[in-house]
Amino acid sequence: MADPIAEVAKKHPAPEGIVYAYGTAGFRTKAEVLDSVMARCGLIAALRSRALGGKSIGVMITASHNPPEDNGVKLVEPLGNMLAEEWEVLSTEMANKATPEDVSAFYREIAERFNIKLSTPAHVVIGRDTRASGARLLSCVLDGVKAAGAEPKDYGFLTTPQLHYMVRCLNTQDTSDAYGTPTEPGYYEKFSEAFKRALGGKKISGSLTVDCANGVGGPKLTELVKYLPPKDQGLEIFVVNDNVIKPESLNVECGADFVKTNQRAPPSSKSGPNDRCCSLDGDADRLVYYFKDSNNMFHLLDGDRIATLVASFLGDLVRHSGLSDILKLGVVQTAYANGAATNYVEQNLKLTVDCTPTGVKHLHHAAAKLDIGVYFEANGHGTVIFSAATLEAIAKHEPRSPAQKESLDVLKACIDLINQSVGDALSDMLLVEVVLAHKNWGPQEWLATYNDLPNRLLKVVVSDRNQFKTTDAERKLVKPDGIQKQIDAEVQKVRQGRSFARASGTEDAVRVYAEAATRAEADDLARKVAEIVKAAGSA
Template identity: 80%
Template structure:
């Protein structure tokens, strides 16, 4: 009897000598070695859906901010969140099975381990970004899904957050917690209406220039603009770097990662002094803002800045609506957050700060533990999560004055404007514009909330990154023995010093972060800690 699982795996054999790992961003590498992985991810998605009693699971084909020749795939859980960790391991194992028979056998093993009925319904939604390899890799995913007998909804080109939105909306349709209409148009309608309601007649000053990284965010932003208030009443948006006809230009000299890494505007930027700009990444799930001042100096307003701006505004709304007694707001950061941002949240905004290891899944999980959890990585990926209790409190709250009523209306609109399923560059961009409009701020006022401590990020190549083991949300090393004491000694020599070293998740390297009161001290500290890493991580070191 024919085995459709083995047949699908045989159609897309695994290349020799490639080892795959499902990381924070799913599988991501050169597109030409991903065919076998895509087919097997289709099998995993079908199993995951059956385990969830036929709920929709998402498969997104994207490599986000990576160069055009790369691609990748990540799976999306029923509420739009990222794949559960145990299933990351299963995905990694099946991706590395050598033969079609091994793949089929492991597929059966997973089904039996979790008591999955393979004749029950499986439903999977698939989306992809604009990379040239997308159509081929989509076919590989579809082969896996068909072999597993899944019902398929192919959404074509989408931003990653749009796919997350559709998965969550499909699975909550018809329930008291319905998220939205499960179509692309439903996405535009929901966020367009929420933006208009959140502005409450206030108009953002000036215009916003949006660099779309020559990725899928360009055409999707063009579509979203049709659902926003006309520019006379709302926000005037200039769309740049939107060439999706030439996939080889994706993320090249533009996009959020370019701006964050190089600390400068894309070379294509033609804006004037104090004009607000932002850059999306290739799949539009992260955004950073920036501007040039009247002296032509570049200023970056990254994820830390977005988190502090949004947390401060939500804090104001919760107080003004008379909800401060029942709702607490917290900000979740990683060790890479600038120390000045942490201090501003704790001392000025008087809000709680939690620190987690690097990686969106850790931030998201910690934010879910709070009444209102604001999280943004410094790279611009983040969102705000409202607990069900918080949403219920807000829905039941009876305002006792016109001021409370107004604040409550804005708060409700802002909740609808935030994509709680995942960090969403388009939704976050509109959220920032709402806050600036309400505060009547331009980029200078936003920048003026606190002064970033000078910092330096370095990479040290080592023989074996596993020698470096960290604790305390990756802020302190427990191995190699003795290194942390030496780092502490160097930190103590500079003013406002802070430094940590952590093993890279993707390569044999250790990333060193250092900050201090002056640029010279920060650079010097980074150099000295990097030297310690070389000494302790070299050949023969324990």
Template identity: 50%
Template sequence: MHLDLVGGEIQPEEEMDFDTVAKYSALHAKPPGLSSQYGTAGFRTKAENLDHTVFRMGLLAVLRSKQTTSTIGVMVTASHNPEEDNGVKLIDPLGEMLAPAWEEYATCLANAEEPELQTVLSDICQKEKVDLQHSAFVVIGRDTRSSSKELSQSVIDGVSALGGQLQDYGLVTTPQLHYMVCCRNTNGNYGRATVEGYYQKLSKAFMALMKQAVTERDGHLCLKVDCANGIGALKLKEMEHYLPKCLRIYIDNDGSKGKLNHLCGADFVKVHQKPPVDLEMKINEKCSSFDGDADRIVYYYNDAAGRFHLLDGDKIATLISTFLKELLVKTGQTLTLAVIQTAYANGSSTHYLEETMKVPVQCAKTGVKHLHHKAKEFDVGIYFEANGHGTVLFSKAAEDKIRHQAENEKDNRKREAAKMLENTIDLINQTVGDAISDLLLIEAILALKGWTVQQWDALYTDLPNRQLKVKVADRRAIDTTDAERQAVTPPGLQEKINALVKKIKQARAFVRPSGTEDVVRVYAEADTQENADNLAHEVSLAVYHLAGGVGEEPKPIG
């Protein structure tokens, strides 16, 4: 049951109308005792438990919009989660993740019992000095889950209850809604705030880069894409009409018969180290996978011996940073460039970047918001999580210098390099990881270099690795430092890990608490898969015995 909008839009009011809020809220009542927490990806849980949460995020989006005097986004999605789940997250003015203080407000608001709702809203307004006389504008998007349309309507009710204006973009990828928010808050400088504007901006930049590419000879520009039976399939099909015929995309898992994220998608491929079930792959055929909301991408292929090769976020960051550094050198620009990784990045990628490419590498805590924040410290900051979520950030100063050089440089070689950088900037969705944008950038780079996916893969060989998790009574028993690479508590755990690592060649291991459940995540890598597996097992035992393990003791792998 929902209250309808009158005339399509609700006009802003000068003060909070708690009677109206209470009336709407009664239609989206919170089940007593139910609690949740706003994480890096917002709220995620079973769809049937989300109605009150998404309604309240509509309320919060209005307050955030009034406080920042800008458009705020609300996306209904659960990304790579199973189809029965759903979620919601807010998008800040420049298309970035919600500010940390407002994450806390989101959690507090979602967990408030019905009688407390008015008090919590008033507290937020007071703490953040929200001027209720300011107008509010909220844009809304959703993925293809069966629950998403109704939950989007609940968001609309929340926006309407506080007198906010809104635009519902309907079915869009998560990165597309981030793009819309940025466009609206930069007066169109970032692009036109329409789906067509998104396609036109990316396709124009892609085709400009392709004009300088090696002509297609060996199928470099043929690509099979597993879209996880999600929104990416719908949007990639629409995008194809804007792209040149030299790029041939074959869409698999398009939602016509399979379940969202079930035995397919970027997360499945990354975790299981194998292609999606039922995906037909020819020998050395270039393939890629999106996740359910199209903000992650990974590449892969099977070689002639039938071995599976995964090119994950580390390989993508390496390819892009190599390309950008070469262009920057050609322009003669003295801009700072760095790759931002997490502790999960494969050691071989870090070594290749630092030792071969002479590209600085920085490590940030796990979570896109930490990577994004760190990338902002450089003129050109490239970040990708190993799972394939990532993008490139260009500082305003760097972008201005590049565009000025592309327009005014007298030296032909430098001017052409600057123009390629300019087109690359326009091809990248700087607001957030974007599978469609990243796919086009990767394909352009491979075409410009005349490389096959195998040549890209050969830049370096990943060290064998293993990820495990250990159930514990309380994940807070583990505390870490040094971007989660060193355990501070419990006493003796880091010393034990150090001793285990010393015994094995090229070994590295770390542990970190899960952000959502009472488990400790273990990562280990070494010179052989057997050594990586043994190291992961031994570290798991140390966690079990020193950090309050529950249930059965971890068993050896295999």
């Protein structure tokens, strides 16, 4: 009898000479070499679903902010969170099996290792972004899912956060903590309704121009707008860079990564002085704000700024609701967070800051340990997590005055407005607009909360990135020997200096970050640390 697992591996053979790795964002590389990986991820998703008693597992086909010719895939756990680390390792092993027979043998080995009954029903939920390669790669995933005898549910085009939302809704729909309706209209209804409640009658001043990176966020935002209050009562949104008809324009001179990296607005931006603007990335899970002042100077309001804005607002709501005695709020950052942002949270907001290694899964994990955990990477990817005990305390809390009730109602609405399964650019955007409306702030007032320290990020190409080992949430190098001492010596020479070097998660390079009191000092420090890294990398 034919072996369906070996057959599907034979149908989608692995190219020779390529080693795949499940990184912080799943598998991601040139789309033309991903067919075998996609089919095998279909197999892994089916096994993971069975290991969890038939719960729905998500598969998202996307390469986010990468160029149009790339693609990728990541698996999503039942509550919309990242794949368990142990299964990332299994996925990497599966992707690198040489022959169809090896694939089949490993599939059965996993089943045996985790006592998985292969007769258990399995459910796999799939979404994809708008890349030209998406349809072909979807068919490879479906081949893998069907070969494993699992039931696929293809949602077609979705933002990455929408796929995470669908997975969480499907797995909680028959429980007391049902997350929402697992349909696209269900997504728009949940977040638009929460947005209206969170505004609490406050007026939003001015309009918002949203650059959608010519990705899937464009059509989805256009759909979401239909559910929001009319612009004269709510938010007037101008959608730009939403051309999904030309997949080759995805992320080209637009999108969150372009704005963050180049520190300038997309060339297509037609906004005027002090107009609020924001950019999504290609799969709409990152968000950065920015504006040009009356002197045409560009100002970026990145993930650090969003984190401080949201933490300040939620902290006020907790206090004004009469909950500050029982709930503690904290902020989670990575080493890339600007030192001025960290200082503002600790000194002005009087909140704790945790620092984790780079990668959303690390931030999410740390935030989940707090009552209310606000986490954002500087690149604009982030969300807020409320613990189960916190949600219970908020639900039970009896306000003692009309003012407390008002704050409590807004806090409850914000909980519904925030996509707690994953960073969601559309949900985060609505949250930022709510905060600005309540504070009666424009972008200038937001920018004025603190002054960013000038910083520089450089990339040093090395022959082997694995020789660079870090500790202290990637802020210190322990290998090669002696290198941290040299970096520390350079840092001491500049005012408010800070610098670190860490191996890239995706290429043979080391990223060097430096900040200091002035632009010249930050640039000089980055250059000197890059030279130290280069010398160590070629030694």
